[in-house]
Amino acid sequence: MSSADLAIAASTVWVVVAAVLVMFMQAGFAFLEAGLCRMKNVGHIAAKNVLVLAIASIVYYLVGYGLAFGDGGNAFVGGSGFAPSANELLAIGKAPFSWFTSIPAGGGWLFQVVFAAVSLAIVWGAMAERTKLWVYFAFGVVFTLAYSVVSHWVWHPDGWLFARGMEDFAGSTVVHYQGALAALAGALLLGPRIGKFDEKGRANPIPGHNMAFVTLGVLILWFGWFGFNPGSTLAVETGNRLGFFAYVAVTTNVAAAAGALGGVTASWLLIRKPDLSMMLNGVVAALVAITAACGFVAPWAAIVIGFVAGTIAVGGVLLVERVRIDDPIGAVAVHGMAGVWGTLATGLFAVPALAATVGVGRGGLVYTGSFAQLGTQTVGLLAVGAFTFTVSFASLWTMRALWGIRVDAEVETAGLDVSEHGMWGYPEFYIPVPGGYGTESHGHLGLVHAHARMGESGEARHELEEAAA
Amino acid sequence: MTKVEAVVLRERVETVIDAVEEETGHVGVTVVEAIGHGRERGVTHEYRGRTFESRFLPKALLTFVVDDRLARAVVAAVADAARSGHDSGDGLVWTTPIANVTHHRTGRRVEEVEAA
Numbered sequence: 001m002s003s004a005d006l007a008i009a010a011s012t013v014w015v016v017v018a019a020v021l022v023m024f025m026q027a028g029f030a031f032l033e034a035g036l037c038r039m040k041n042v043g044h045i046a047a048k049n050v051l052v053l054a055i056a057s058i059v060y061y062l063v064g065y066g067l068a069f070g071d072g073g074n075a076f077v078g079g080s081g082f083a084p085s086a087n088e089l090l091a092i093g094k095a096p097f098s099w100f101t102s103i104p105a106g107g108g109w110l111f112q113v114v115f116a117a118v119s120l121a122i123v124w125g126a127m128a129e130r131t132k133l134w135v136y137f138a139f140g141v142v143f144t145l146a147y148s149v150v151s152h153w154v155w156h157p158d159g160w161l162f163a164r165g166m167e168d169f170a171g172s173t174v175v176h177y178q179g180a181l182a183a184l185a186g187a188l189l190l191g192p193r194i195g196k197f198d199e200k201g202r203a204n205p206i207p208g209h210n211m212a213f214v215t216l217g218v219l220i221l222w223f224g225w226f227g228f229n230p231g232s233t234l235a236v237e238t239g240n241r242l243g244f245f246a247y248v249a250v251t252t253n254v255a256a257a258a259g260a261l262g263g264v265t266a267s268w269l270l271i272r273k274p275d276l277s278m279m280l281n282g283v284v285a286a287l288v289a290i291t292a293a294c295g296f297v298a299p300w301a302a303i304v305i306g307f308v309a310g311t312i313a314v315g316g317v318l319l320v321e322r323v324r325i326d327d328p329i330g331a332v333a334v335h336g337m338a339g340v341w342g343t344l345a346t347g348l349f350a351v352p353a354l355a356a357t358v359g360v361g362r363g364g365l366v367y368t369g370s371f372a373q374l375g376t377q378t379v380g381l382l383a384v385g386a387f388t389f390t391v392s393f394a395s396l397w398t399m400r401a402l403w404g405i406r407v408d409a410e411v412e413t414a415g416l417d418v419s420e421h422g423m424w425g426y427p428e429f430y431i432p433v434p435g436g437y438g439t440e441s442h443g444h445l446g447l448v449h450a451h452a453r454m455g456e457s458g459e460a461r462h463e464l465e466e467a468a469a
Numbered sequence: 470m471t472k473v474e475a476v477v478l479r480e481r482v483e484t485v486i487d488a489v490e491e492e493t494g495h496v497g498v499t500v501v502e503a504i505g506h507g508r509e510r511g512v513t514h515e516y517r518g519r520t521f522e523s524r525f526l527p528k529a530l531l532t533f534v535v536d537d538r539l540a541r542a543v544v545a546a547v548a549d550a551a552r553s554g555h556d557s558g559d560g561l562v563w564t565t566p567i568a569n570v571t572h573h574r575t576g577r578r579v580e581e582v583e584a585a
Contacts, residue, residue: 413480414480422515422516423517427516431527434521
C-alpha cells in the first residue's frame with residue numbers, strides 16, 4: 001500500500017469508529033428523555049429513538065444522502081446518488097459522491113446518517129408525552145429531507161452557505177439548531193401537556209422520573225460527542241495537520257466541562273439551587289455550542305463558549321416556560337439557543353490559522369476586528385431558521401388540520417406506553433404482574449411468608465434457605 | 470365522629486378530595502395506594518400479543534374523619550366525584566362511627582376542640 005492508501009485506510013477506520021460513537025448517542029437521548037419524562041411514558045420515549053434511527057436510515061439511504069452530498073446539484077440541493085449502489089458506496093472520491101476523497105462514499109454515508117438521526121431525535125424532546133405515534137413516522141420523513149437540504153447548503157462545496165464560508169464544523173446550526181426549530185414548531189402546534197400550566201398561566205413543574213437516567217444519558221451524549229465533533233474532520237489529516245481531530249476532541253471536552261459549571265452556577269444564582277437537571281442541560285448546551293466552533297477556536301475560547309452555553313441553557317429553559325411553551329426536555333433552549341450561540345461564537349472567536357487549516361471561512365471578530373465572519377454566520381442562522389421552521393411548521397400544521405397530531409386527553413392521562421403501545425415501561429408499577437411485585441409469589445415476600453408458616457422449625461428453615469440458594 | 474372510607478380509581482383521587490372540600494368544607498384526608506377487585510374479578514391485560522389475567526386492579530383507599538353531621542354530604546360528594554362513566558370498577562364509599570379522635574399535637578379530642 002502506498003502512503004496515500006494508508007491515509008485512506010486510517011481515515012476510514014477513524015470515520016467509521018466516530019460514526020459508531022455518534023450512533024450510540026441515540027442511547028444517550030433515550031435515557032436523557034426517558035429520565036426527564038414520567039414513568040407512564042418511558043417505554044414510548046425510549047423506543048422512539050430506535051424508530052428515529054430506523055426512519056432516518058432508510059430515508060437517508062433512498063434520498064437524503066443524494067440531496068445532501070450527491071454530485072451534479074445546484075446551490076440548494078444535491079443532484080445524484082439516490083439509493084446508491086454497492087459500487088457507488090465503495091468508490092472513493094468518484095461520482096456520485098466525489099466530495100468524499102479521504103474515505104469511501106459508504107463511510108461518508110454512515111457518518112452523515114447518524115447525524116441526521118441525532119437531529120431528528122432532538123425534535124421529539126419538546127413534543128414528548130403527548131404526540132401521536134404515527135406523527136413520528138410522517139414528520140420523521142419530512143424532517144430528514146429538510147435536514148439533508150440544509151446540510152447541502154452548509155457542508156457541500158456546491159452549497160450556497162458553504163460558498164459564503166459559513167463555519168459550522170460539526171453542526172451547531174445544521175444538526176442542533178434545525179432539530180430545535182422543528183421542536184419549537186411541534187411544541188407550539190401541540191400545546192402544553194395537561195396540567196403544565198394552570199388557569200392563570202402559571203407553570204407547574206412536572207418532574208422527570210429518574211435523574212440517574214438523565215445523568216447516564218448526558219454522559220453517553222458527552223461520550224458520543226467525541227465521535228460527533230472530532231469525526232467531522234472526515235479524515236486523519238486536516239489541511240496540513242495530521243491527527244487534527246485530537247485537537248477537536250480537546251476543545252469539545254473543555255467546553256462540555258465549562259458547560260457543567262456554567263449550568264450549575266446559573267441555576268444556583270437564578271433558582272437558588274444547584275439543580276442537577278440544569279447542570280446536565282448545561283453540559284449538553286455547551287456541547288451543542290462547541291459543535292460549530294470546535295475546529296476553529298482556541299482552548300480558552302472553547303471554555304468561554306461552553307460556560308456561556310451552560311448559562312444560556314438555564315435561562316433559556318426558564319424563558320421558554322415563561323412564554324408558556326411546554327418543552328419537557330428543554331430542546332428549544334439546549335439545542336436551539338445554544339446552537340445559535342455556538343454558531344455566532346464561531347464568528348467571534350475563530351482563529352485565522354485554524355480556519356485556514358480547516359479550509360473554511362476566516363478568522364473571527366476577536367482576531368480580525370472584522371464583522372465579516374459574524375455576518376456570514378448570521379446569514380446562515382437566518383436562512384436556516386426561516387427554511388426549517390417554515391417547513392416544519394407547515395407540515396405539522398397540515399398534519400394537525402387533516403388528522404390531528406395530539407393524542408386524546410384520556411390517552412395522555414393514562415400514558416402513551418399503555419395507550420399507544422399496549423405496554424408499560426414499568427409494568428409492575430401500574431398493574432399487578434403474575435409473580436411480580438406485591439404478589440405472594442414475589443420472591444422476597446414469598447420467602448417471608450414461608451418463614452412465618454414454618455414457625456421456628458430450624459430444619460424446615462434450613463431446607464428453605466437451601467432451596468432459595 | 471364518623472370515618473368515611475372510599476375505594477376509588479387512582480386517577481380520581483384529587484377530583485374526589487377537591488369535591489369533598491368544595492361541597493362540605495371538610496379538609497384533611499389519608500390516601501393509601503391499594504389493589505383489589507369487585508364483582509368483575511380483575512381484568513385481562515395484554516403483553517406482546519398474549520393475554521394474562523390479573524385478579525387485582527390498582528385503586529386508592531381514601532379515609533376522611535368528619536363530623537357526624539357532615540357524613541351524608543361527604544358520602545354524596547365522594548360518590549358523585551368518583552363516578553367515571555365506565556361500566557364497572559368505580560369503587561365504593563362507606564362510613565363507620567368512631568370515637569376518641571385525638572390530635573397528637575395537643576392531646577385534645579377533636580370534638581372538644583370543635584365545640585370550644
